[in-house]
Amino acid sequence: MSILQPRRIAREIALLSLSQVQGKMETLEQEELGNLLLEAIRTLSSVIRSDLETASAEVQRANERLLSSETRSSTITSARTMLQEALELTQSSINRLGYAVELPEFMQLVDQAQVREYALTLIGTVKRRNKEIEENIENVLSDWHFSRIAKLDQDILKIAVAEILYLDIPHKVAINEAVEIAKRYSDPEGYRFINGVLRKVTNALK
Numbered sequence: 001m002s003i004l005q006p007r008r009i010a011r012e013i014a015l016l017s018l019s020q021v022q023g024k025m026e027t028l029e030q031e032e033l034g035n036l037l038l039e040a041i042r043t044l045s046s047v048i049r050s051d052l053e054t055a056s057a058e059v060q061r062a063n064e065r066l067l068s069s070e071t072r073s074s075t076i077t078s079a080r081t082m083l084q085e086a087l088e089l090t091q092s093s094i095n096r097l098g099y100a101v102e103l104p105e106f107m108q109l110v111d112q113a114q115v116r117e118y119a120l121t122l123i124g125t126v127k128r129r130n131k132e133i134e135e136n137i138e139n140v141l142s143d144w145h146f147s148r149i150a151k152l153d154q155d156i157l158k159i160a161v162a163e164i165l166y167l168d169i170p171h172k173v174a175i176n177e178a179v180e181i182a183k184r185y186s187d188p189e190g191y192r193f194i195n196g197v198l199r200k201v202t203n204a205l206k
Contacts, residue, residue: 006110010118011159011177015185016040018123018155033116037107044100045154050094058086094188098130098185125162126155133161140200152185153194160198164205176192 013036020039021031062082100139107115126133138146148155160178163169175198182191 006114008177008180009103009106009110010115011122011181012041012099012184013037013119014122015152015155015159015176015181016043017119018126019043019151020157021127028202030047033107033112033119036116040103041100044096047075048093048096049102051089053097055086055089057084057092057137058082058089062086074201088188096185097164112185119169122159122162125166125188128159129162129166133165134206136201137197138164140197140204144175150186153182153190156182156186156194157197158192164198166200171205173201175202185198 017036017039020043020143026142059082062079134146149157156178160174163174163177164171175195177197179191182194186194
């Protein structure tokens with residue numbers, strides 16, 4: 001992440017604290033940056049904990065499958081798949097833990113007033129325009145429902161669409177920023193999915 005781009009950090013803070021500020025619209029303007037950072041880290045911690053629990057369960061299932069079955073090729077293949085998924089989740093959790101450690105450091109290297117202002121602008125816009133934003137995304141999803149998308153991916157999409165529709169951010173910039181954030185916080189295929197959805201949104205607007 002470039003340490004010279006307060007808005008990029010603001011997007012990450014907004015993304016990670018968005019789910020934590022429900023019911024606070026009336027006091028949003030008074031929200032301190034330190035509180036937003038704390039809420040962002042809490043979100044990351046929750047995601048990390050969930051991923052590690054899932055990974056642990058996958059390892060346990062793989063172990064039980066090997067112990068309770070005969071040594072067949074299909075059983076070994078199935079167990080190997082479970083273990084691979086567990087390893088990928090664990091690696092993702094390690095990466096996210098690294099991001100959680102980075103955020104406070106990055107905050108010291110940028111204009112914090114700019115970070116706070118833009119993060120609050122993003123959160124406020126998404127909260128106020130949530131219905132319209134979701135409708136714009138839902139309209140371009142083929143054989144898929146917005147509610148089925150992973151929560152972090154939903155919020156990445158919402159922030160990008162909010163920037164495009166209401167904050168006069170050029171389409172290309174909003175999409176590129178969303179893709180970069182998705183590479184940090186989504187699963188390996190998440191950023192491609194987000195890129196595709198946002199390009200459909202911008203094409204529909206044209």
